[in-house]
Each structure stands twice: as structure tokens, then as C-alpha cells.
Amino acid sequence: MKFGLKPKTPPLVLHDGFENTPVGAPPARARMTMKKAGAIQVVATQPSKGQRCLQLTDGPDIEPAYQPHFYYNPGHDHGLTRTAFDVRMEPDYLLTFEWRDDAQPYHTGPMLNFSKGAAHANGKTLTTFPANIWVHVEITAKLGPDSDSTWDCTLTMPGKEPQHFDGLKFEKADMKILKWLGFSSPGRAAAKCWIDEIEIENKPVK
Known part of the structure; x- marks a missing residue:
């Protein structure tokens, strides 16, 4: 290591079911600016x-409008990244899951929106689901030199076969590295959402 240079932070690998975080505490591995x-x-x-x-927990008194939100800094710049999580929502909750790079302004790659009992991407509805059930979400995309600016999504509801949505387009084709991965809540209604079993991993492209 050259003098004065900081060692590169290794890519984030995460599987957090919140079992080791005290009840009432925020997620231990995530970053946030939530004050309420x-x-x-x-x-x-x-x-x-x-x-x-x-x-x-969202509501009309939660400011700014994207709160509550939290995020991770994966530091993935090549290979195949896979993210997964389970989500359960009340009918009025709005949730956005998003990958970003660190450009100024940033570029968004995969973006999945949940609202009114439906999952949306690329301006279309992927599927619908009842309120207050756990939905398992998996998203994969290639980064760096192997990126083709597309992503694959699998949504699985209890007792149902997985639904696959392949070849979805990045919001911005210039997004090549994953520096920010987060959940935000653009709604204003008083409603709750639950998230569990967050996974982030990166592997070589075969």
C-alpha cells in the first residue's frame, strides 16, 4: 500500500434478518438520516x-417526503450483484427500492416501486398482491464492463409460483457501479411497511 492512500473498502456482503438488533433500535448495518x-x-x-x-412508519408529519428511508453502500463495481428482501405493506404505504452510482448527479439502475398492492418498474405494473402479506423480492444485474444496463426481478408470494421479469431496463444506462442501495418512502399517508431478510452479494459473471 502506498503511503497516504486509504485501503479500498471490500465489497459489501450482507444477510440481515435483524435477529441480532435490539427491538426498538434502527438497523445496525444501514445508514440513515431519519430524525423522527x-x-x-x-x-x-x-x-x-x-x-x-x-x-x-410513514405519515403526513414525516419530512422530507422520501422519509423514512435507509440505505447501504455496497461498493460493487463489477460482476453480478444479487439483492433480495421480504416486504409486507399496509394498503396505503408507498415504497421505492433503488440502486445508484456515485455520480453527480447520480444515475439510477434498477428501481422497483410498490404502491396500492402492486409492483411497478419501467413505467408498467409487474404484478399485484394483497396487502399485509410477505412478498419475496430478488433482483440481479451485471455491473462494470459486463453491464448491459438491464436487470432481472423475481417476485414470490406465499403459496404461489415465482414470477420472473427479465430484461428490465436501468433507469439510466450510464449506471455501471453500485455505490448506494436504498429503500425510500415517497408517500404521505399514515401507513406501515415491514422489511426482512435483506441480502446483498456480488459474484463473478460466468
Whole structure:
């Protein structure tokens, strides 16, 4: 290592079911700017697995409008990245899951929106689902030199066959590296959402 140069942070690998985070605390591995106490906290209420999950509470008094939100800094610049999570929502909750690079302004790659019992991407509805059920989400995309600016999504509901949506387009084709991965809540209604079993991993492209 050359003098004065900081070592490169290794790519983030994560599997967090919040089992080791105290009830009432924010997610231990995530970053956030949420100031309202209790808007993002671990709870022991109907998790998808284990004993705990993460609860997001939105409402007209939550500011700015994208709050509550939290994010990770994966540092993935090549290979195949896979992200997965379980989500359960009340009818009025709005949730956005997004990958970004670190450009100024940033470029968004995969973006999945949940609203009114439906999942949306690329301006179209992928599928619908009942409120208050756990939906398993998996998203994969190639980064760096192997990127083709597309992503694949699989959505699985309890007792149903997985639904595959392949070849979805990045919001911005210039997005090649994953520096920010986050969940945001653009709604204004008083509603709750639960997230569990977050996974982030990166592997070589075969």
C-alpha cells in the first residue's frame, strides 16, 4: 500500500434478518438520516422468518417526503450483484427500492416501486398482491464492463409460483457501479411497511 492512500473498502456482503438488533433500535448495518424517533425500528411483530423484522412508519408529519428511508453502500463495481428482501405493506404505504452510482448527479439502475398492492418498474405494473402479506423480492444485474444496463426481478408470494421479469431496463444506462442501495418512502399517508431478510452479494459473471 502506498503511503497516504486509504485501503479500498471490500465489497459489501450482507444477510440481515435483524435477529441480532435490539427491538426498538434502527438497523445496525444501514445508514440513515431519519430524525423522527421510531419511524425506522426493529420489531418482534410477524416477521417473515425468525423473531424480528424492520418496521417503517410513514405519515403526513414525516419530512422530507422520501422519509423514512435507509440505505447501504455496497461498493460493487463489477460482476453480478444479487439483492433480495421480504416486504409486507399496509394498503396505503408507498415504497421505492433503488440502486445508484456515485455520480453527480447520480444515475439510477434498477428501481422497483410498490404502491396500492402492486409492483411497478419501467413505467408498467409487474404484478399485484394483497396487502399485509410477505412478498419475496430478488433482483440481479451485471455491473462494470459486463453491464448491459438491464436487470432481472423475481417476485414470490406465499403459496404461489415465482414470477420472473427479465430484461428490465436501468433507469439510466450510464449506471455501471453500485455505490448506494436504498429503500425510500415517497408517500404521505399514515401507513406501515415491514422489511426482512435483506441480502446483498456480488459474484463473478460466468
